[in-house]
Amino acid sequence: MRPFGIPLPLLLGYLVLVAGVGGAAQVYHRTIEQRFRNQVEERLQAIADLKVSELVHWRQERLGDAAVIAETPQLFGRLRELLAGAAAAGTEDAIRSWLRAYRRHFQYSRIRLVDAGGGCRLCEPAEDSTSCHVMDEHLPRLLAAGQPDFLDFHQEPGGVGPHLGLVVPVQDDRQRPLGALLIRIDPEAFLYPSLRRWPDTSRSAETLLVRRDGDAALCLNPLRQDPSTVLHLRTPLVGENLRLPEARAALGAEGLHEGVDPQGRPVLAMLRQVPASPWALVVRQDLAEALAPLHEREWQLLAFIVVLLGGGAAAFGLVWRQQRLRHLQSEQASEQRFRLLFQHLTSGFALHELICDPQGRPRDYRFLAINPAFERLTGLRAADLVGRTVLEVMPRTEPEWIERYGQVALSGEPIRFEQFARELDRHYEVSAYSPAPGQFAVLFNDISVRCRAEVEIRRLNTELEHRVAERTAGLQLALRELEAFSYSVSHDLRTPLRAIEGFSHILLEEHATSLDAEGRSCLERICQAVTRMGLLIDDLLRLSRVARTELQPEAVDLGQVAESVLAELRQADPDRQVEAVLSPGLLVRADPGLVRVLLANLLGNAWKFTSRHPLARIELAETAKDGERVFLVRDDGAGFDMQYAGKLFGPFQRLHSQQDFAGTGIGLAIVQRIVQRHGGRCWAEAHLEKGATFFFTLPLAEQT
Amino acid sequence: MTQKPILLVEDNPDDVELTRRAFARNLITNPLVVACDGVEALDWLFGTGRHAGRDTSLSPAVVLLDLKLPRVDGLEVLRRIRADARTRLPPVVILTSSREEQDVINGYSLGANSYIVKPVNFVQFIEAARQLGLYWTLLNQTV
Numbered sequence: 032m033r034p035f036g037i038p039l040p041l042l043l044g045y046l047v048l049v050a051g052v053g054g055a056a057q058v059y060h061r062t063i064e065q066r067f068r069n070q071v072e073e074r075l076q077a078i079a080d081l082k083v084s085e086l087v088h089w090r091q092e093r094l095g096d097a098a099v100i101a102e103t104p105q106l107f108g109r110l111r112e113l114l115a116g117a118a119a120a121g122t123e124d125a126i127r128s129w130l131r132a133y134r135r136h137f138q139y140s141r142i143r144l145v146d147a148g149g150g151c152r153l154c155e156p157a158e159d160s161t162s163c164h165v166m167d168e169h170l171p172r173l174l175a176a177g178q179p180d181f182l183d184f185h186q187e188p189g190g191v192g193p194h195l196g197l198v199v200p201v202q203d204d205r206q207r208p209l210g211a212l213l214i215r216i217d218p219e220a221f222l223y224p225s226l227r228r229w230p231d232t233s234r235s236a237e238t239l240l241v242r243r244d245g246d247a248a249l250c251l252n253p254l255r256q257d258p259s260t261v262l263h264l265r266t267p268l269v270g271e272n273l274r275l276p277e278a279r280a281a282l283g284a285e286g287l288h289e290g291v292d293p294q295g296r297p298v299l300a301m302l303r304q305v306p307a308s309p310w311a312l313v314v315r316q317d318l319a320e321a322l323a324p325l326h327e328r329e330w331q332l333l334a335f336i337v338v339l340l341g342g343g344a345a346a347f348g349l350v351w352r353q354q355r356l357r358h359l360q361s362e363q364a365s366e367q368r369f370r371l372l373f374q375h376l377t378s379g380f381a382l383h384e385l386i387c388d389p390q391g392r393p394r395d396y397r398f399l400a401i402n403p404a405f406e407r408l409t410g411l412r413a414a415d416l417v418g419r420t421v422l423e424v425m426p427r428t429e430p431e432w433i434e435r436y437g438q439v440a441l442s443g444e445p446i447r448f449e450q451f452a453r454e455l456d457r458h459y460e461v462s463a464y465s466p467a468p469g470q471f472a473v474l475f476n477d478i479s480v481r482c483r484a485e486v487e488i489r490r491l492n493t494e495l496e497h498r499v500a501e502r503t504a505g506l507q508l509a510l511r512e513l514e515a516f517s518y519s520v521s522h523d524l525r526t527p528l529r530a531i532e533g534f535s536h537i538l539l540e541e542h543a544t545s546l547d548a549e550g551r552s553c554l555e556r557i558c559q560a561v562t563r564m565g566l567l568i569d570d571l572l573r574l575s576r577v578a579r580t581e582l583q584p585e586a587v588d589l590g591q592v593a594e595s596v597l598a599e600l601r602q603a604d605p606d607r608q609v610e611a612v613l614s615p616g617l618l619v620r621a622d623p624g625l626v627r628v629l630l631a632n633l634l635g636n637a638w639k640f641t642s643r644h645p646l647a648r649i650e651l652a653e654t655a656k657d658g659e660r661v662f663l664v665r666d667d668g669a670g671f672d673m674q675y676a677g678k679l680f681g682p683f684q685r686l687h688s689q690q691d692f693a694g695t696g697i698g699l700a701i702v703q704r705i706v707q708r709h710g711g712r713c714w715a716e717a718h719l720e721k722g723a724t725f726f727f728t729l730p731l732a733e734q735t
Numbered sequence: 736m737t738q739k740p741i742l743l744v745e746d747n748p749d750d751v752e753l754t755r756r757a758f759a760r761n762l763i764t765n766p767l768v769v770a771c772d773g774v775e776a777l778d779w780l781f782g783t784g785r786h787a788g789r790d791t792s793l794s795p796a797v798v799l800l801d802l803k804l805p806r807v808d809g810l811e812v813l814r815r816i817r818a819d820a821r822t823r824l825p826p827v828v829i830l831t832s833s834r835e836e837q838d839v840i841n842g843y844s845l846g847a848n849s850y851i852v853k854p855v856n857f858v859q860f861i862e863a864a865r866q867l868g869l870y871w872t873l874l875n876q877t878v
Contacts, residue, residue: 523803525832529855530749536857537756565855 038351045347049340056336060329067325071316072287075301078230079314082238083303085225090181090308093216096137097179097199100212110201113153114146114209123153130155130212140194140217146210147174163187166196166213173198174208183242183309184218184251186262193218193251193262218252226252235298235317241277242309243268248281251310266293276300280311289318379405379475382466385440386420393437395420399470408477409455425454439463440471449478458482510579517575524568532561567683570697574682577704582622584709586732589617589630589662593651596631600638609641612650617662618732621709626729629705632698633664633725639692640723641668660731667722671715679715702727739796740766741868744776744812745830746804753857754799757864765796765868773807776800777815780822794825799867802831802842810841817846828867 101107109126112118130142134155143160144153149167154160165185173180182196197214216222226238240251246268253261272278274290280302288300292315300315319326373380380402386395397420401413411424421428432450439446445464452459461475535558539551546554590613597611619626634649641647650665671679671686678684680703685696706713706727717723741763745751751769758767770776776798778784782791798816802809809829816822826848842850851867854860 525853525855526747526750529832529853529857529860530747530753532855533749533753533756533857533860562856 038354041347041351041354045343048343048347052336052339052343056332060332063328063332064322064325067322067328071299071321072301075287075299075314075316078238079301079303079312082226082314083305083312086222086240086305086310086312087307089221089225090305093181093197094179097197097212097214100133100199101179101201107201110144110212111203111209113144114201115203126153127155127157138217138220139197139214140220141215143213143215144210145170145213147208152210161187163194163196163213163215166198170198170211170213174200174211176200177202177206177208181308184262195222223252227255233316233320235320237292237313237315239277239280239313239315240305241281241311241313243281243311248275248278250277276302276313276315277311280304280313283311292317373400373402376402376404376474377476379408379477380472381405382470382472383421383436383440385437385469385471387437393433393441395422396433396436396440396471397421398424408459408475409457411455427454429453436463436471436473440465440469443468449482451482513575514579517572517579520568520572525565528561528565528568532558532565535561567695567697570695571682574697574701574704577625577628577701578708580622580625582625582708584620584622584730587619587621587623587626589619589626589651590615592623592627592630593634596627596634597638597649600634604638607638607642607647608645609638609647609649612648612652614652617651617653619662619729620732621729625705625708629702629727630664632702633727636698636725637664637666637668637723639668639694640670640687641666642692644668654726656726659728661726661728663724663726665722665724670717670719670721670723672719673717676715676717680713738765739794740768742768742770742776742779742795742798744770744773744799744804744809745801746771747801750801750853753860754864757861758868760861761865761868763864763868768795772805773809773812776804776812777807780816781819791821794822796825797867798825798827799830800827800847802829810845813842813845813847 106126106129109118109122113122113126126144130144130153133139134142141159142155143151145151149162149170151160151162163185164187166182169182173182177200179197179199182198184193184195186192186194195216195218197216199212199214201209201211203209222240226240229236229238237255238252239254241248242251243249244265247265248268249262250260250264250266251262253259254264266272266275266278266281268278268282273282275293276288276290276298279288279290279300283304284302285304286302288302290298290300292298297318298315299318299321300313303312303314304310305312381398382400383396384399385393386397388394398416398418401416403413405411406413416424421433429450429452432452435446435448438444443465445462447460447462449458449460451457457477457479458481459475460478461473463471463473465471535554538546539554539558543551593611593613597609601607601609630651634651637649638647641649644667648667651662652665653660653662655661669687669692675686679686680699681696682700683696684700685694687694702725703713706729709729711728711730713725713727715723715725741758743751743754745754755767758765768779770779775785778786779789780791780795780798782789800809800812804812809831813827813829816825816827827846828849828851829842829847830851830853832853839850849867851863854863
């Protein structure tokens, strides 16, 4: 999760901005710092160079002055005379007045004339004639040099000073030293103020004049912070002291040096060696002060960056807030929609959390959220469920529920199933899916009504089957009864007939003598009637058998069957001249036995009703009627009156007298029964004495 | 040698009379035992009931069996005859007015030797009786 839900792109954008600003600031700061340091260095260098040139210039001036004295014959000659002890009267005064003027002009603190032994011969001002030990110490060396020279900063043992000394040797014509003018220069008169001078108001700026004194650096001018150090502050040139600029300068270094002052503060210093002198100049300034404007710039820069980044953050924040606001609004809208859906969904909905045993097997589950439809469909209250587990609420819950839901929550595979809930005594259709690991949501409908309806339908179906079976059994019983009836007719009606016939016969044969001619005629008629009744009974049974025979359809060629039937008819009546025309390929799908009975009746009729004609024609063919294949048997015999066509197919209906054509009138009834049993139709067309045509349809055999 | 009797199982007295005359015309002189129903026929054959004590070693030359009988019908009689070792041998001819195919099949499957449909016409009836009597009585005597 991102902190506070700030969008990642926004956060990254801001970080890029921060990095960019930081980097730019860094580069800018380095450039500025470098430039500023250069400026500081240049300034320090300029100051140092200026001071060095002042010092050099001052020394040259002083030595020049001394040279002027040495080269002024009026003075120098008088000095020689005085030192040689050959001075005229008034010489001393002249020298004194000259020295006075000279001292005053150059602001020297004292001018003394000493002889080669160091004895004071003259002093201006006269009241300050104390000798100087340092001077005495160096005098022989200076006298021997023969040239005007400085005696560097020194201090009288009595604490007077510090001073600088300028020695102007006085020699005779043969260059032998006679004595010297010893000029004492007070550095406060010019040198120190000059060194102390600084072009700006820096508080820490300091100019040090140092000289190497053995293995130490000696500070020659009073420091601003501590003036007492002059000629007392010796800095040994070892260890940490080497970080001090004055030590460096004493060792002969030049240029910029970054070090510390004796108090340990970082300083920036410019070191210069003063030419033609033992001096080295140190111009230093506290780094803190030198770089103070830079730090000020840094602070400004920092403030600018802070303002910039703050502004950026504010801008980003504003953008984010607006985005978040929009997001929240859309989320609220979405949540609102979801809540509406959740509330008004007619299916039950619930969110659960799976509870597993230590082995990770589903053990129970906890209700997290429940919609109103859930309450309605289960009869349970959300307040009683949410936060509790199913086994707490319904301990008798079947384990398969937990098992199934557990699989969904663990595998993430959604399922759909129907199940009976024993606790609730209802059937549910359930879809379950896993919205998050370890959780599952179920959407379900109460299908108890449907299930009950299904059970009811199954029950009704079973009942219907029972009823059908009962009815079938009833029908089979009726059929059996019909069979029994036929059997009965066959057996029982024939038996008395046989008796009538038999005893009539016996009467005729064995008792003929007892009867007259009329009596015998009566008996013969009885016999004929009985024979005919026997035929009628047989026909009736044949018709009944046609109705009861079980159909066993197969492909049958009508032409072949007709040929066989006609062959039998010819055999029975070989004298007839009958032309048979049989179309080939009349294939039907029908019971072969019944087809034979059908054709035997139709062809038999044709055979019979053409018997009066010497030449007869019998035809079996097919035709089409309303797109249907129709078979026909046509003869050119007696025909019949179409007025009675409706009676044609009724049992025992006859259109001809027994005298004209014998028969029982059952044949066409049998034909109709056979055709109807195959789902076909039959009808006839005829004209008296112009023949008859019998049409019938039968199921066609599939063409192979 | 005394002739074996012919057992006629027939409930119709007219048919019995006609059969008797038909046999007489054909000079079949075997004694004719008439049982008017299935029970009596079985009693006679096994020496039980009304015919208890009859010498059952005297087996009939032929049994003429009508199918439609009171009490026990012809097919049941046939089944019992064929189920008993004593009566397994005599030929049984089913003599009936029924043309039903199922009767024919049942009769043969139960061990009937022949099946004759009684014709209505008396002349044909006499002819049938003649052939029957000749065939079965002669056949029986030669065994």
